[in-house]
Amino acid sequence: MGDYTVMKIGIVVFPGSNCDRDTYESLTQQLGAQAIYLWHKNHDLQDCEAIILPGGFSYGDYLRCGAIAHLAPIMQEVISFAKKGGPVLGICNGFQILTESQLLPGVLLPNAELKFICDQIWVRIENDQTPFTKQIKQGSTLKMPIAHRDGNYFIQAEELKRIEGEGQVVFRYCNQEGQSSEKDNPNGSLNQIAGVCNIKRNVVGLMPHPERACEKLLGSDEGKQLFESLLG
């Protein structure tokens, strides 16, 4: 285990973000990492070496999820940081913001059953070449919670083929044993996709909440591996 205090991680706070504190606490208390909050109205990333867009309902998400957040002042900086290759992770609403910003391919539609779903699920690691999965064995499974109303991953057929071919699918919903079929798909996502990355692999988005899976007391500590990959 490396020195986790070396890297400074910025957690963006939009009005309506509500997983910012969970992410901060998991990083600092469960991993001993160094994290700070970045306010949406600011332009300064304060020398952070990785950025996390947390879950929540940015600006209420009364419009399409993430549609307003991607226009926030701080996002201009996050976008140029990402384009320079800086590691960016979008969790849940953060994932939606990253697709709205076109840093990640595809869109997140309302869940197939048109209801909010909160549950424990499993995902299989499909790509271990991203900053957030590089220490996780490809094909292994992680138990993490999901909690969203719009997590139904969609992308045009030819684009789907392309991102699958390029290895841009990072997480896929599966059962406890790691088999992925429509049966284990909570929200109707194409190909059971739970998370993707960009071509350069430095930007990753996923619907499950790794920050909620950092302690056995709460049901799983397997989400920790994403942050350990980043810090290690």
Add this chain to the structure above:
Amino acid sequence: MTAQDLKQVAQEHGLSNEEFQKILEILDRDPNLLELGIFSVMWSEHCSYKSSKIHLKTLPTEGPQVIQGPGENAGVVDIGDGWAIAFKMESHNHPSFIEPFQGAATGVGGILRDVFTMGARPIANLNSLRFGEVKHPKTSYLVNGVVEGIAFYGNCMGIPTVGGECFFDASFNGNILVNAMTVGLVAKDKIFKGLAEGVGNPVIYVGSKTGRDGIHGATMASDEFDDSSEEKRPTVQVGDPFTEKLLLEACLELMQEDYLVGIQDMGAAGLTSSSFEMASRSGSGIEMNLSAVPMRETGMTPYEIMLSESQERMLMVAKKGYEEKVLEIFKKWDLDAVVVGQVTDDGWMRLKWEGETVAELPIAPLVDAAPEYDRPCKEPENLLSNWEMNVDQLNFSSDYSTVLKDLIGSPNLSRRRWIYRQYDHMIMTNTVVMPGSDAAVLRLKELKQGIAVTSDCNSRYCYLDPYLGAQHAVAEASLNLACSGAKALALTDCLNFGNPEKPEIMWQFREAVKGMGEACRQLEIPVVSGNVSLYNETKGDAIFPTPTVGMVGLITDIQNYGSTAFKQSGDAIFLLGEAEAQLDASEYLAWVQKKTCGRPPQLDLAMLASINNFLLKAWENQLIRSSHDISEGGLAIALSECCLLSLEQKLGAHIIFEENTDIQSITKILFGEATPRVLVSCAPQDISSLQELARAQGIPITRLGSVIEENLKIDPWIDLPVAELFNIWDAGFEKHLKSK
């Protein structure tokens, strides 16, 4: 206005002739329309508790752990190490029936504000729901709307909804119950109250702009429903959880500073009740300029501004000279915040509009002289006949497996996952025991302690015997907490009844409060907050009386929390308690035999207190691996739940009873109800220590059998694969909701 016109207007505002005369006496002149409106909402049943006050006074409210009892926005109890828990439950029944989504959503919004005005960060929501029978044409629509509304608000706020209950019965066909509870964590030295002190201190309005929504909502909630109730939809407010989330963060940020004197949520009766209550508590006066209030619509009148129930608003009093500092924080969060007035010392409320004084009312007489009624009570005529059970007329089936499957998949006993899956129950990363167990368990970050929370009430018991039924509600809540390894600290009550002007309803109310008080005294659990919802009637038909209990308990070391599910094959299963099961008033009788009759089981509160203590010791010493109280559906259902909640483990149980040929008495053993009874399981090596502890504490303990793999076997009557039972239990709720 002529005297006759004025009287007419007063009547239309729901004021009785007697109340109108009292207003004339207090003012010594005629009130204007605005003043009349203010009197009418302040003296509505909803705000004044005029029918219930005389009984509520009898409830015990004190204890060494109580920091704040009833009368504030929420009750507060001490959990040690400088921390406290603020909590309260509140009804939003009438609006939720008229517009289920927004009614339930704003119910959650209101109770959240009650808790964070105290300075507490909300950490959990619960809700207690009552709907009509599943087959009723409106039920499915109402369940969907209410659950989605609660999810919409709570999820967006980022507060986990961790528990609650949902019960169906035909008595709720015309009036559903939506009782929402919030639990918050607060530092003991940072508790805020609704005070308006210090002459010249600024009165500040913050949050959403005021619109015309919800005018007379409190008055609507103080009346019965009839055919025109649907037309009252405009009195239901619209919720904006995003604004409330900003309000929450801004208020908590402000409370870290030393700028505030007092703060209060604008809930029912909006700006009227918040300003009057704050001034009344401090014995001060307030002068407000209504022209300064942020308005959503043009052309609003002072009357509309004072009576609006627009959501997501707060009234606060700051220290003079710190106005700018306060406004700056709200500006950061893009919220409206305006100085609208100041505190005075003459005990009057003065309202100005465009420079003119438009209302001038003495605060103390208006609040303190609010009517208080000792309404007549009369025992219902059918009470005793309802207790009769003609067992001979019932058909008992000897196919016990089929009866068990029927019950475990029934609307009232099936798995509630369809509901709680729509609630974010894991956000804030504190949820240790998820919804579905006896109580939800939360850890508290950086503290060794944890808490358990639950809400309970058997409405059918309360209908058949309000005194005993209310005792059962307190008893079951405390037992649920003990089964989670938690000692009950205090409770909040939400008293839902019919029209108090009917002596039979008032009798139900009086008896329920009496029963609740008695149970609280014997179990040493004070009542620290609560709410009364009356007039839950449609066209003369009242609901089952439902005094819902929300209870919070302390787990001294979170590592020793308890839960319902069996943990390991080979563990021994024991029964604690020896109360005799009966079919009277049971869920079996209601669902299988379609009968609501019989007297609820008698309750030995002393034995219950001993069992609670025993469970705490057993969990603290890690002598047991599961505990579950036997309630609705009896032993067979409780055993099934211990198996079913082991989820992927699919653990079963093997219990052996003596041969018996009497179908009725076997049915009683399997599905009969009695309290207190608890199922516990323990590792084989702990059997003797457990039995010893039980003997030492005088707790009757009986070995029933063992935890096994895969099957639930209650020899010689039931043998079912747990997987089969699981599917019926898991699918039951949605199946009933969708069947027409």
